[in-house]
Amino acid sequence: MSEQMLVKKRYHSRGITVLEMFMTMILVAIIFGITQALLARTIDSWWKVNANADAQQQLYKAQAFLERDLANAAFETETGRETFGIDKASSLTELNSLSGSDSDVLWFLSAVDPLSGDFQRHPTTGEPLWQRNIIYYAVTPHNVSSFGYSAGGTDVDGYESACPYKVLIRKEVDAYDPTLPGDPSTIEPLIDDLTGFIDRPDGYDTSTMSKHGGSVRPISGNIITFRATQDNQLGGITIDLRATAIDRAKREAGGIGTRDLASNPATQQLQITIFPPNRQGTGTTTPP
Amino acid sequence: MAAILILSIIAVTTAALSSDQKAEMRQIALAVATSELNRFAKQVALAGSSARSSFWTATDSGTPEVYAGPGTIDTIKTSNTDFALTYYFQTVQNASGSGTLGDGQPENRLRKVDLIVQWWGGEQGKPGYGKLSVQATRLIRESDLREPF
Numbered sequence A: 001m002s003e004q005m006l007v008k009k010r011y012h013s014r015g016i017t018v019l020e021m022f023m024t025m026i027l028v029a030i031i032f033g034i035t036q037a038l039l040a041r042t043i044d045s046w047w048k049v050n051a052n053a054d055a056q057q058q059l060y061k062a063q064a065f066l067e068r069d070l071a072n073a074a075f076e077t078e079t080g081r082e083t084f085g086i087d088k089a090s091s092l093t094e095l096n097s098l099s100g101s102d103s104d105v106l107w108f109l110s111a112v113d114p115l116s117g118d119f120q121r122h123p124t125t126g127e128p129l130w131q132r133n134i135i136y137y138a139v140t141p142h143n144v145s146s147f148g149y150s151a152g153g154t155d156v157d158g159y160e161s162a163c164p165y166k167v168l169i170r171k172e173v174d175a176y177d178p179t180l181p182g183d184p185s186t187i188e189p190l191i192d193d194l195t196g197f198i199d200r201p202d203g204y205d206t207s208t209m210s211k212h213g214g215s216v217r218p219i220s221g222n223i224i225t226f227r228a229t230q231d232n233q234l235g236g237i238t239i240d241l242r243a244t245a246i247d248r249a250k251r252e253a254g255g256i257g258t259r260d261l262a263s264n265p266a267t268q269q270l271q272i273t274i275f276p277p278n279r280q281g282t283g284t285t286t287p288p
Numbered sequence B: 001m002a003a004i005l006i007l008s009i010i011a012v013t014t015a016a017l018s019s020d021q022k023a024e025m026r027q028i029a030l031a032v033a034t035s036e037l038n039r040f041a042k043q044v045a046l047a048g049s050s051a052r053s054s055f056w057t058a059t060d061s062g063t064p065e066v067y068a069g070p071g072t073i074d075t076i077k078t079s080n081t082d083f084a085l086t087y088y089f090q091t092v093q094n095a096s097g098s099g100t101l102g103d104g105q106p107e108n109r110l111r112k113v114d115l116i117v118q119w120w121g122g123e124q125g126k127p128g129y130g131k132l133s134v135q136a137t138r139l140i141r142e143s144d145l146r147e148p149f
Helices: A003-012 A018-070 A246-251 B002-044 B050-057
Strands: A084-087 A105-110 A132-139 A166-173 A215-231 A236-244 A267-274 B065-067 B075-078 B081-091 B110-121 B130-141
Touching: A018 A105, A018 A166, A018 A215, A018 A236, A018 A246, A018 A267, A018 B002, A084 A215, A132 A215, A267 B002, A267 B075, B002 B050, B002 B075, B002 B081, B002 B110, B002 B130
Parallel strands: none
Antiparallel strands: A084 A105, A105 A132, A132 A166, A166 A215, A215 A236, A236 A267, B065 B081, B075 B081, B081 B110, B110 B130
16 A cells, blocks of 8 residues: 555544534534424414414304304394393303303394204294294303313403303203294293303303203303394394413413403404394284 | 424424414404405495495496495404405496396396405514405395384
8 A cells, every 4th residue: 555545544534623523513503403493483383373273163163053043033122022132241140250250141032943943933924933042151160170270360341351261151941931833822032031041061061051941052162251242223243252272372471360361362253243134023922 | 414304394384384374364354254244235225324325326337446435344353453344346237238237127236245354464574474365245235225223
């Protein structure tokens, strides 16, 4: 082997210097740093998007139920002929378990027979033959601690705005004497006093709730507030329903339990006006 | 090589999440548009209202016209987003192109209303920030007339 080749071999197998090692470490650290930051941001976005999608899902479920139910209702406000009621920031005990009212209560008459699913009409006048009262409200369930919530709640403008574990409840009740489909003498009157009709589920379990000859369904979870207002000019009911992206709110500064979530970016909002299409006509009805 | 692979996966995931977010906002905007068109249709059907007279007397040149008269709303804020609303209307013509549909009877026109809902998506100053929009359409009959409740 020539002298020149030996020198070349020694040159190529001499290892790395401290400076080269140091530079390599810095480069690797920079790459890892950037990767870690991007990964953290991606994970954060993933949580955010998933939680938002979940909250929206809850709102869409509620929208579908409300639109379907109110399509079988009427907007009548004449005294003694009312077909719906709204109890703003309800003061009912069951809706005031934390600070402020859990929600409004919206209730209205529906002409749909729950067994057949048919819209019932008066055999001679063709007017809707009311079959059931349908009640919507959002409520903090019993055992809310099972969701990991232990705070006392926050009252904002009379509404509880810190607990996002409220459940939107839909009740379909035969409120007074039994109503028979097709029989005008048993027409369902609008509930005049909600006492006894509003109660709370145990978590999402509604089996112990009062049914009054009808049914109870938890429609949506993650609800922070449910509000309803009537538009007397156009004959519509405006719904303001908000669901919180809980996993997102938990990861933000302040967490859950001590701050107003009703107007927080982690809360999704559904604001729609629904126009009940039916009229009761001018005939007499049984007042409540 | 591994770093390039990880960064590529992150980039793809971030892009997918960003598109998910846009899709969510589109759903909200569509709900806003549908609800608002329902409200607007009720408003212009209200007998004796300024919204009704203004809408049905607005001049139609044959192409979609912006309408910003009584009964319209400029912005709606929901889900912490400001949605800007623009209404366009056009009277529906006969298929033959001569005259408007239903012009054989008085107060029997049909107008197509397009509602454009626009909002700023993404975070200001960050990639993906921009103006987004959805459109909803509804036909409104002049013969729809309701007495006030």
